[in-house]
Amino acid sequence: MTTTGSKGRRERLRAETTAEIKKVALALMASGGPDAITLRAIAREMGMTANAIYGYFATRDDLVTTLINDVYTALADAVDAAWEAAPAADPAIRITAWATAFRTWALVNPEGFRLVYGDPVPGYHAPEGGPAPDAARRVCTGLTALAAAAWPHARHLYEDSAFGWSDFDPGLLDKVRPAFPDLPPAAVALALRIWGHLHGLVSLEVYGHMHTQTTSPEKLFEEELAQLVRMLGVPRPS
Amino acid sequence: MTTTGSKGRRERLRAETTAEIKKVALALMASGGPDAITLRAIAREMGMTANAIYGYFATRDDLVTTLINDVYTALADAVDAAWEAAPAADPAIRITAWATAFRTWALVNPEGFRLVYGDPVPGYHAPEGGPAPDAARRVCTGLTALAAAAWPHARHLYEDSAFGWSDFDPGLLDKVRPAFPDLPPAAVALALRIWGHLHGLVSLEVYGHMHTQTTSPEKLFEEELAQLVRMLGVPRPS
DNA sequence: TGTACATCAGTGAACGCGCGTTCACTGATGTAC
DNA sequence: TGTACATCAGTGAACGCGCGTTCACTGATGTAC
Numbered sequence: 001m002t003t004t005g006s007k008g009r010r011e012r013l014r015a016e017t018t019a020e021i022k023k024v025a026l027a028l029m030a031s032g033g034p035d036a037i038t039l040r041a042i043a044r045e046m047g048m049t050a051n052a053i054y055g056y057f058a059t060r061d062d063l064v065t066t067l068i069n070d071v072y073t074a075l076a077d078a079v080d081a082a083w084e085a086a087p088a089a090d091p092a093i094r095i096t097a098w099a100t101a102f103r104t105w106a107l108v109n110p111e112g113f114r115l116v117y118g119d120p121v122p123g124y125h126a127p128e129g130g131p132a133p134d135a136a137r138r139v140c141t142g143l144t145a146l147a148a149a150a151w152p153h154a155r156h157l158y159e160d161s162a163f164g165w166s167d168f169d170p171g172l173l174d175k176v177r178p179a180f181p182d183l184p185p186a187a188v189a190l191a192l193r194i195w196g197h198l199h200g201l202v203s204l205e206v207y208g209h210m211h212t213q214t215t216s217p218e219k220l221f222e223e224e225l226a227q228l229v230r231m232l233g234v235p236r237p238s
Numbered sequence: 239m240t241t242t243g244s245k246g247r248r249e250r251l252r253a254e255t256t257a258e259i260k261k262v263a264l265a266l267m268a269s270g271g272p273d274a275i276t277l278r279a280i281a282r283e284m285g286m287t288a289n290a291i292y293g294y295f296a297t298r299d300d301l302v303t304t305l306i307n308d309v310y311t312a313l314a315d316a317v318d319a320a321w322e323a324a325p326a327a328d329p330a331i332r333i334t335a336w337a338t339a340f341r342t343w344a345l346v347n348p349e350g351f352r353l354v355y356g357d358p359v360p361g362y363h364a365p366e367g368g369p370a371p372d373a374a375r376r377v378c379t380g381l382t383a384l385a386a387a388a389w390p391h392a393r394h395l396y397e398d399s400a401f402g403w404s405d406f407d408p409g410l411l412d413k414v415r416p417a418f419p420d421l422p423p424a425a426v427a428l429a430l431r432i433w434g435h436l437h438g439l440v441s442l443e444v445y446g447h448m449h450t451q452t453t454s455p456e457k458l459f460e461e462e463l464a465q466l467v468r469m470l471g472v473p474r475p476s
Numbered sequence: 477t478g479t480a481c482a483t484c485a486g487t488g489a490a491c492g493c494g495c496g497t498t499c500a501c502t503g504a505t506g507t508a509c
Numbered sequence: 510t511g512t513a514c515a516t517c518a519g520t521g522a523a524c525g526c527g528c529g530t531t532c533a534c535t536g537a538t539g540t541a542c
Binding site for chain 3: 252286294
């Protein structure tokens, strides 16, 4: 009991420090851009020496990799949760909830958004070879679920779609087709297009380009969603 | 004659070297990311010493500022030219031409796209205070022209738009309202939304995220444009 | 055409900086008897 | 409960690197008479 308790304590301290390193790294990125993630700056901020961090991460690239995975997972959690929380019977509300969660998360965690979707961190070399992180798959599946929810109402718009299965990455299809067996290629293309719409508005906002145009980016995003739902022919939320 | 000729020659050499510095800087960014733009790397590539560059640019930030302006201007030139080259009488063709030029330019100059719309270059501090570059204004005006061309056909879709003039940046309105005196706020919001759509698809592609999903990003963009034109109610190109 | 001077592109050495990473270490915390 | 040992988080000095920038300079090109 005491033994495991003590052990647990060390482990807890260790986990706390690890968490703080990551937190500080994200905060540094938030204030100074991606190149501000340096071991020395993190250590400075935490009142440690730089090499102390080597007790927690083997290398700076390791830290950045962990950061990206964590952040991507947080995003996936956020959009999945919003989707699940919305009533399954009302696709318009579900779609709106997913997209709103996406934007909200990005605005609350702009560093995270940049880390995942923006330029790679200077000097960082991602571990190559490995499959796309699980979180990427989840976001992608969520997007497809969104298109699938709208599809029964929207399919008539895309009957002349030029897309076939061969237009997609096999890795994507491996995930999508089992989960949504009835979905045609045109619906997957629609999912990607919707992704583009949302990503564009959100990234312009995160990168500060919207700010010089409109004082109401939120209103713009709401209008986007209303029009998206209308365009898809999904019954609007009551 | 000889005098001015000689003078002209020196100036020409100077201009050539300046152009080469910029070209090399962009090439470095293309191959190594934004943080690869270093005076020493440029000099190395050109077979000079790093400080020789100080004969052409007062400072590294100066070089980057020039780079951004150049690149942004090239983008504005490209989309403006495509717009002008398309028949004014056919809004669908014009809109498609503008958007296609936007995507094409971005794919041919991915470094440029990142420079203009992506993360700021590490260590770079933009000269503050000054107004947005002329090129930004031109791209923005082009986008509004796009919405204006579609507006007669699309206006009925946006009669319940929640946008008013107060939702926009005064600086934007100063440019837009004189050029398009009959355009309502809802049309400006539409222009920003279209910007978002295009920017999203293009930036996902430029940043390599589309590549893991579809093997036909071009087809996806074409479908986007076809649907955009359809959604706006613009008569489709014959 | 020839000479004396001005211009100016580029050199080479040096500066101070922050970086990732390595090394041998210290001192506190936890473990075993 | 007390002692001897193992663990391990963190230290502090050092390394080699590439960076932006400064300085005094050289040598070729262009200019004026």
